[in-house]
Amino acid sequence: MILTQLPTEFEQAKPIIETIEAAGFEAYFVGGSVRDTILGKPIHDVDIATSAFPAEVKSLFKRTVDTGIEHGTVMILDHGNGYETTTFRTESGYQDFRRPDQVTFVRSLKEDLKRRDFTINALAMRANGEVIDLFDGLADLDTRVIRAVGVAEDRFHEDALRMMRAVRFASQLGFTIEPATAQAIADNAQLLTKIAVERTRVEWEKLLLGQQPVRGLQALVASALYRYMPQMADQAPMLTKLMALPTWHLASVEEAWTLLVWLMGLPNEAAIRQLLKAWKTSNELIDHVMAAWQVMTALQHDSKLAPMTLFKAGAAALKTANTVANLVGFGQPQATIDAAYEALPIQDKHALALNGGDLLKQQVVKPGPRMGQVLAQLLTAVVNGKVSNESSALLDFARMVADTEND
Ligand SMILES: Nc1ccn([C@@H]2O[C@H](COP(=O)(O)OP(=O)(O)OP(=O)(O)O)[C@@H](O)[C@H]2O)c(=O)n1
């Protein structure tokens, strides 16, 4: 197969390959970008594999960065782009099921491709668009199959994360996992516990955000792989609910985690925090999901959200909450929520027409914990439309509040 129309990313990278070839080495485009181009999907990063050793690569280009030199990877910088260029290599001795004990640089493309995970990821492409297909990856792309290169179990022992990658690709591409590969996942599922949570999380999130998430979930359940994901051993009921939802597509990791947390029926914020901490998500994500969960809890009981509920959540978490609520069956038109939010007297506490400094200057309160309480009452009163957001009105209100508290 020769691809005649290459995406601009490849066109821009051609001179890199040509420079390496002119020095007498081989160089190919490899990995996901070749797969996705054949599938007609947009590509993100262009990876290059070469017979040149790292020192040889570095001698050919003015600007390079040693991004992973011990594994043979050098980043070549060219016209504002960076190209990860990795020497053909074989690997051996995967005692920890994560990474090889030893990497050996080789001069043979075939040796390099045969240690890759799936046939659809073991394609290489020359600068002229000619696809090198040594493991029948093209046939598997055609029949939409995810098949390990060689013996599936060996591939999963080399890197157990590949089991998550298989179910993630099933979702992203809408492919089927070939039976022997699926069986090897079922047989080796517990090896997932050897993998860093962060790596598992990336694949899990990609699965949830994929085009056909239910396909990925079905594979995850059929193999029992989910049981070895953090905090997921008992989550078969949640996964069943997820798979039973009418067709869904998620647009963000915030939506994904909010949906999971909701379907898990977690009782409170502490439980949500505990789950997300186990998955090592960012604190921003935890805050967002907790805010969205609060909104969903409120929406479930009353279709009209209270001003403080709207205010505390903020526009982004409101959108997440309502999107997920619509998926599970009790959402509102987004325009209704947006209009209610826009109608709030203020959307940000910094928009309050009176601040702590003003309260001190006017000697309403002395510095100390009371200050925060008075400001919180002011904020609530303004958001609820009890006091208008003007400094004189707020000052009067603050004096009243402070006096009451003095009594
Ligand atoms: N555990 C892994 C990770 C990667 N690879 C190989 O390295 C390539 C690039 O890896 P990566 O960028 O992580 O994945 P992609 O397949 O490119 O998928 P994506 O589009 O998500 O980047 C893969 O295609 C595959 O050939 C592998 O064999 N085993």
Ligand SMILES: [Mg+2]
């Ligand atoms: Mg990639």
